[in-house]
Amino acid sequence: MLYLIYASKEAAIERADEEGKEIGFDYWIEDNGQGTRWLTYPDETIDHMWALDVTDYDLDESEESSTVNHYTPLPDPEDD
Amino acid sequence: MHISLDSALGRQRRLNSVGESVLQIAPNAAAAYSLRSLTGGDPKVVRVRRVIDNAESDFTAAGISSGALVNFVNNIQTVGTAVNGTGSFDNYTVSNLSNTGFSADNSAGGTGSAGFPYVFKDEDVLVIKYTVTNFSSTSSLSPKIRGTSSTSSATEVTSGGTIFTANGTYTDTLTATADGTHLMFADGNTGSYTISDFEIVSHSSNGFVETWYDQSGNSNDVTQATAGSQPKIVNAGFLVKVGSRASFKFDGSSDFLARATYTQGELSQPNTFFSVAELDAYIDGNQKTYDGYQTPQRNMLQLNTAGNGQFAHFGGIVAATGEDADADRHLFTSLLNGASSDLRIDGTSKTTADTSARGMIGIVIGANHNRLTDFWDGDIQEIIIYNSNQSSTTPAVETNINSHYSIF
Numbered sequence: 001m002l003y004l005i006y007a008s009k010e011a012a013i014e015r016a017d018e019e020g021k022e023i024g025f026d027y028w029i030e031d032n033g034q035g036t037r038w039l040t041y042p043d044e045t046i047d048h049m050w051a052l053d054v055t056d057y058d059l060d061e062s063e064e065s066s067t068v069n070h071y072t073p074l075p076d077p078e079d080d
Numbered sequence: 081m082h083i084s085l086d087s088a089l090g091r092q093r094r095l096n097s098v099g100e101s102v103l104q105i106a107p108n109a110a111a112a113y114s115l116r117s118l119t120g121g122d123p124k125v126v127r128v129r130r131v132i133d134n135a136e137s138d139f140t141a142a143g144i145s146s147g148a149l150v151n152f153v154n155n156i157q158t159v160g161t162a163v164n165g166t167g168s169f170d171n172y173t174v175s176n177l178s179n180t181g182f183s184a185d186n187s188a189g190g191t192g193s194a195g196f197p198y199v200f201k202d203e204d205v206l207v208i209k210y211t212v213t214n215f216s217s218t219s220s221l222s223p224k225i226r227g228t229s230s231t232s233s234a235t236e237v238t239s240g241g242t243i244f245t246a247n248g249t250y251t252d253t254l255t256a257t258a259d260g261t262h263l264m265f266a267d268g269n270t271g272s273y274t275i276s277d278f279e280i281v282s283h284s285s286n287g288f289v290e291t292w293y294d295q296s297g298n299s300n301d302v303t304q305a306t307a308g309s310q311p312k313i314v315n316a317g318f319l320v321k322v323g324s325r326a327s328f329k330f331d332g333s334s335d336f337l338a339r340a341t342y343t344q345g346e347l348s349q350p351n352t353f354f355s356v357a358e359l360d361a362y363i364d365g366n367q368k369t370y371d372g373y374q375t376p377q378r379n380m381l382q383l384n385t386a387g388n389g390q391f392a393h394f395g396g397i398v399a400a401t402g403e404d405a406d407a408d409r410h411l412f413t414s415l416l417n418g419a420s421s422d423l424r425i426d427g428t429s430k431t432t433a434d435t436s437a438r439g440m441i442g443i444v445i446g447a448n449h450n451r452l453t454d455f456w457d458g459d460i461q462e463i464i465i466y467n468s469n470q471s472s473t474t475p476a477v478e479t480n481i482n483s484h485y486s487i488f
Binding site: 023024026027036037038039040043056077078 | 366394452
């Protein structure tokens with residue numbers, strides 16, 4: 001798996017939106033606020049950054065050089 | 081004097097009428113998710129994304145049983161006008177290019193390819209029919225159809241396909257091993273041939289769930305807008321089923337459906353949940369059939385790590401069955417009502433331990449409340465939620481559900 005790490009959830013979603021538009025998911029075509037929007041969605045990391053799985057994304061050179069293959073997710077405060 | 085168990089428990093036995101739906105037996109559900117009609121009508125039950133082109137459509141319960149949903153997912157795409165190979169694979173001289181055929185001459189030698197633009201996705205199964213005429217081999221001409229990801233490559237992203245060395249009509253089955261864009265005939269030997277009457281006989285694909293519609297009338301639909309986290313409803317061209325009934329397959333690694341808040345706000349206890357679910361494999365692990373959307377407002381049904389792995393429900397405290405779970409399909413009836421809670425499996429009470437008194441604001445189906453862990457690896461067919469104690473209707477609802485799914 002390949003991940004890009006973002007400082008904010010908004011920045012990560014912006015990149016996810018870009019990929020979703022490129023793929024042509026229904027959300028971006030129908031423009032009715034319904035339907036599939038993203039290929040992947042960011043998860044919060046233990047250090048409160050945001051990791052986006054970009055394994056199947058069409059990355060530019062800058063992004064390719066910035067990917068990491070692991071992150072530590074934010075732990076669940078209630079482990080049931 | 082004989083006292084029945086029902087009367088001893090203060091329950092009134094209720095006889096179901098023929099054709100009566102769950103929501104007629106027990107009205108006023110807070111949310112009701114199924115692929116069958118729970119209302120007696122033909123409600124919208126699911127929104128499906130097909131992977132071929134990411135198009136989406138809503139389906140009613142009748143649209144599932146009629147095959148309309150599967151037909152939507154297995155939609156044959158448009159075949160483009162035939163093209164010659166490019167780059168290292170442009171040695172054919174091609175003519176008479178159309179969307180059903182072409183003529184190819186490789187008299188000059190070298191590797192050539194020609195074929196049709198056609199989009200397919202990993203795991204798709206294509207049945208293709210075509211006719212070969214004017215076959216003339218100068219030296220071992222033996223073309224074979226394959227899926228490719230471009231015209232400049234003959235590398236196969238499909239398995240299957242037969243080499244032809246004579247005129248005839250051929251039917252090939254190709255199974256995609258990756259996404260592709262073309263169906264190309266390729267060969268490195270010399271000769272010539274004509275392809276005609278090229279057609280896609282069938283295109284079996286996968287379909288995924290974007291929305292599971294709430295049939296209760298409260299608009300508590302659960303959704304998944306992220307393609308990579310959508311449970312599967314059509315697999316390799318066939319409706320996902322358990323015990324002959326339509327189902328959702330959750331992959332155990334990222335799939336879930338969710339709703340952040342119920343339209344009614346918090347569902348405070350007592351709450352009653354009827355669920356039909358099955359694990360793919362029994363393990364000693366933590367997997368959620370459903371959970372709340374946020375902590376601490378969590379009501380949950382899960383495979384819990386108690387003992388060797390036990391089914392359990394939770395309203396602030398885990399109450400496990402005390403017996404090993406399994407990978408069979410079950411009807412779970414969870415009454416979360418503090419010290420008067422009850423977890424029934426297939427109509428039998430398994431634990432009446434205190435689950436504490438938390439309510440529930442939203443729901444995650446198939447994963448932990450944080451949507452990061454404890455993914456359900458298996459099937460979920462139905463979840464019906466009441467913001468009330470449904471002890472009086474529980475036997476009748478269980479009978480209705482079991483009549484449909486034949487669980488126990």
